[in-house]
Amino acid sequence: MSVNESALPLNEQARSPRFALAGNPNCGKTALFNAITGGRQKVGNYPGVTVERKEGFFTRPDGEQVRILDLPGTYSLDAKTPDEEISRDVLLGKISDEEQPDVILAVADATSLERNLGLILELRALGRPMILALNMMDLARARGAVIDLEVLGRELGFPVFPTVAVNGDGVEPLLAQAMQIAHAAKLSAEKSPAADWKNSTPNEVRDRFATVDAILAKAVKRSARPLIWSEKVDRIVVHPVWGSIILLFILGVIFQAIFSWAALPQEWIEKGVGALGKSVAGLMSVGPLRSLLTDGVIAGVGSVLVFLPQILLLFFFILLLEDTGYMARAAFLMDRVMGKVGLHGRAFIPLLSSFACAIPGIMATRTIENRRDRLTTILVAPLMTPSATLPNYSLLIAAFIPNTAVFGPVRLQGLVMLGLYAGGVAATLGMAWVFKRTLLKGVKPPLLMELPTYKVPSWRNIFFGLRDRCWIFIRRAGTVILAITIILWFVASYPKAPEGALLPPIDYSYAGRIGHAIEPLIRPLGFDWRIGIAFVPGMAAREVMVSALATVYAIEGKDEEATGRALSEVLKSQWSVATAVSLLVWYILACQCLSTLAVTRRETNSWRWPLFMFSYMTALAYVGSFITYRLCVWAGL
Amino acid sequence: MSEQGMIAGFIVAVATGFLAKRFYRSYGAPILADFLLKRGKVSAAMKIRGKAKPACGGDCGCD
Numbered sequence: 001m002s003v004n005e006s007a008l009p010l011n012e013q014a015r016s017p018r019f020a021l022a023g024n025p026n027c028g029k030t031a032l033f034n035a036i037t038g039g040r041q042k043v044g045n046y047p048g049v050t051v052e053r054k055e056g057f058f059t060r061p062d063g064e065q066v067r068i069l070d071l072p073g074t075y076s077l078d079a080k081t082p083d084e085e086i087s088r089d090v091l092l093g094k095i096s097d098e099e100q101p102d103v104i105l106a107v108a109d110a111t112s113l114e115r116n117l118g119l120i121l122e123l124r125a126l127g128r129p130m131i132l133a134l135n136m137m138d139l140a141r142a143r144g145a146v147i148d149l150e151v152l153g154r155e156l157g158f159p160v161f162p163t164v165a166v167n168g169d170g171v172e173p174l175l176a177q178a179m180q181i182a183h184a185a186k187l188s189a190e191k192s193p194a195a196d197w198k199n200s201t202p203n204e205v206r207d208r209f210a211t212v213d214a215i216l217a218k219a220v221k222r223s224a225r226p227l228i229w230s231e232k233v234d235r236i237v238v239h240p241v242w243g244s245i246i247l248l249f250i251l252g253v254i255f256q257a258i259f260s261w262a263a264l265p266q267e268w269i270e271k272g273v274g275a276l277g278k279s280v281a282g283l284m285s286v287g288p289l290r291s292l293l294t295d296g297v298i299a300g301v302g303s304v305l306v307f308l309p310q311i312l313l314l315f316f317f318i319l320l321l322e323d324t325g326y327m328a329r330a331a332f333l334m335d336r337v338m339g340k341v342g343l344h345g346r347a348f349i350p351l352l353s354s355f356a357c358a359i360p361g362i363m364a365t366r367t368i369e370n371r372r373d374r375l376t377t378i379l380v381a382p383l384m385t386p387s388a389t390l391p392n393y394s395l396l397i398a399a400f401i402p403n404t405a406v407f408g409p410v411r412l413q414g415l416v417m418l419g420l421y422a423g424g425v426a427a428t429l430g431m432a433w434v435f436k437r438t439l440l441k442g443v444k445p446p447l448l449m450e451l452p453t454y455k456v457p458s459w460r461n462i463f464f465g466l467r468d469r470c471w472i473f474i475r476r477a478g479t480v481i482l483a484i485t486i487i488l489w490f491v492a493s494y495p496k497a498p499e500g501a502l503l504p505p506i507d508y509s510y511a512g513r514i515g516h517a518i519e520p521l522i523r524p525l526g527f528d529w530r531i532g533i534a535f536v537p538g539m540a541a542r543e544v545m546v547s548a549l550a551t552v553y554a555i556e557g558k559d560e561e562a563t564g565r566a567l568s569e570v571l572k573s574q575w576s577v578a579t580a581v582s583l584l585v586w587y588i589l590a591c592q593c594l595s596t597l598a599v600t601r602r603e604t605n606s607w608r609w610p611l612f613m614f615s616y617m618t619a620l621a622y623v624g625s626f627i628t629y630r631l632c633v634w635a636g637l
Numbered sequence: 638m639s640e641q642g643m644i645a646g647f648i649v650a651v652a653t654g655f656l657a658k659r660f661y662r663s664y665g666a667p668i669l670a671d672f673l674l675k676r677g678k679v680s681a682a683m684k685i686r687g688k689a690k691p692a693c694g695g696d697c698g699c700d
Contacts, residue, residue, distance in 0.1 A: 216695060287641035480659070486652035598664050 002134040017066045018099060020125060022089060023107035024116050026452040028135040031165035032107055033070040064506060077122045078199045091126060091142040102182045104130040110140035111224045114218055117212040129185040131156045131178050137162040152219035153276040164460045230454055232566030237269035254317045256414035262309035270566055273302030297552035298491030300547035302568050304316035304477050307391035311473055312466055323457035341429045342436030344373040354384035358596045362603055378603060379613055380432045382596050384635045390540040392587050393420050395546050399568035400580040423588045484537045485547045492555050506556045526579040526629040539594045578632030585628040589620035662690045
């Protein structure tokens with residue numbers, strides 16, 4: 001099976017069969033989608049909403065191309081969240097610009113058929129061509145399940161195929177049958193009228209579950225045994241005390257690894273960037289273009305690229321924890337803490353997403369129905385440390401925190417990084433507590449969540465996830481950060497210093513003047529005008545602070561050697577520890593992101609909330625940095 | 638102006654244009670589209686809205 005990565009032309013799409021994968025969350029839909037499309041897919045949003053739309057293409061051996069949609073997981077067509085509404089509306093053909101699928105590829109978890117079959121019966125009631133992939137059959141068999149697929153198919157009224165999506169078993173026969181169904185459906189060319197569908201009445205729900213029981217009684221000779229070991233493990237992993245210790249331990253390992261494992265590739269990139277700067281400087285005569293390339297582009301963008309290995313390691317661990325099923329346990333543990341400060345249980349996913357970027361985190365709050373709970377989550381989401389802050393943290397930690405061993409393999413740099421992330425979480429919970437008791441009072445509803453079974457991670461899923469993150473980071477560095485760095489180079493280089501000037505040339509530039517104008521405001525925090533310069537473009541992207549500082553110090557540096565010196569070394573020789581710690585606290589608390597404010601405006605449909613968010617976070621950061629700086633100075637740092 | 642100066646100036650101009658376009662599509666276009674929509678100019682609003690990007694420009698992987 002080969003994969004066509006690009007979107008098919010419109011006339012081609014019109015002829016292509018369309019499949020839609022539908023099923024409960026955690027039943028292996030995405031693994032099946034990856035197995036079918038090879039993971040090469042287009043990810044976007046459905047029009048007008050922020051629900052992710054995943055589409056892929058594949059070509060059959062006979063050359064026929066097929067379009068496949070991975071619908072968001074849902075427990076029922078009686079939708080309660082925007083994700084579930086999208087799944088239902090796509091299947092009903094109610095989404096504009098989205099044709100109704102020709103065949104529904106229903107996916108069910110073979111280890112818990114009684115829960116999955118409810119949705120399957122709802123899908124059957126739509127009257128669309130359908131096929132069922134009974135996924136995770138290996139696990140079901142291992143747990144002693146005996147399912148008569150023929151009887152099950154007969155009872156359901158459509159073919160049932162056993163699959164193990166993570167290794168691609170059973171995918172080929174499933175697709176071959178689905179193609180046959182698609183061709184047969186095309187001949188009849190029937191579409192189910194969307195107007196016919198209505199939410200289920202309580203009686204219908206009861207009848208549906210009675211039908212599930214009747215089908216299971218006929219088709220399942222022996223149910224899958226409950227996972228005794230999994231329950232035993234969960235007794236410890238979700239235990240309030242032991243679970244919290246395990247969570248802290250895992251986070252500690254992650255941050256230690258981010259520093260230790262990334263050191264070598266970072267050194268390679270750093271050396272490569274330094275060598276590139278020197279060779280470009282050696283090839284060109286002194287002039288503005290050479291300065292732009294060496295002090296601006298290479299020093300600026302290169303200083304950000306150095307952090308790619310750390311970003312990838314962070315996402316590697318996040319993907320690994322998600323894939324093994326541990327993340328749901330972490331959510332369960334955190335719900336206890338979140339509940340105490342009044343946060344809605346559904347706030348966990350938006351807050352967790354904010355570790356990657358506050359924007360999808362804020363968008364994900366749409367799953368929270370109560371407006372006050374949703375607003376609280378939106379207002380605190382930017383306090384969760386987004387990955388764009390990682391380069392800033394890493395730079396300052398590498399420059400000012402000695403990499404000494406604290407206890408065995410535990411090193412101080414990793415501990416400080418863990419502390420910074422913990423600081424972000426503490427600030428999030430603290431502010432949520434304040435908002436839920438003042439501005440946005442309300443009662444916290446209970447959270448009902450499913451703990452998926454533990455799984456061996458799919459390295460293919462992790463690889464594709466990392467590849468996407470790598471691309472996003474490089475694209476960001478090569479577009480926004482590059483453009484900002486070029487403009488920053490210009491404003492830091494022009495106008496030139498007058499003849500006989502005593503101060504460094506940068507002091508006479510636009511950037512120098514802006515920096516000096518800002519300096520009185522930030523001086524009490526221990527920041528000088530150079531940091532002030534970095535704050536302004538840093539509003540466009542947090543990690544621009546690193547490239548901005550690199551450019552400013554590269555332009556300011558008079559000696560040729562400064563070109564090849566790592567930024568951390570330059571900062572170490574110019575800043576006090578108190579300044580560095582104060583800046584770290586600033587980055588935990590400040591809203592240094594214009595996009596976050598724009599998204600908040602869009603999600604709240606008002607300028608009041610983004611302005612409030614910016615004001616409270618800036619005030620919090622200012623007070624936090626001020627106190628930190630004074631304490632550090634008092635301690636002689 | 639030297640040759641190096643002209644090339645550097647051109648690069649700065651391209652970068653400025655790129656950022657200005659991106660800024661408009663991320664922040665300006667959605668506001669302008671809302672403004673037009675409130676005044677009943679639906680087709681103009683839809684045209685502008687169609688060119689708008691998410692505020693992050695898709696860098697965070699959300700588009």
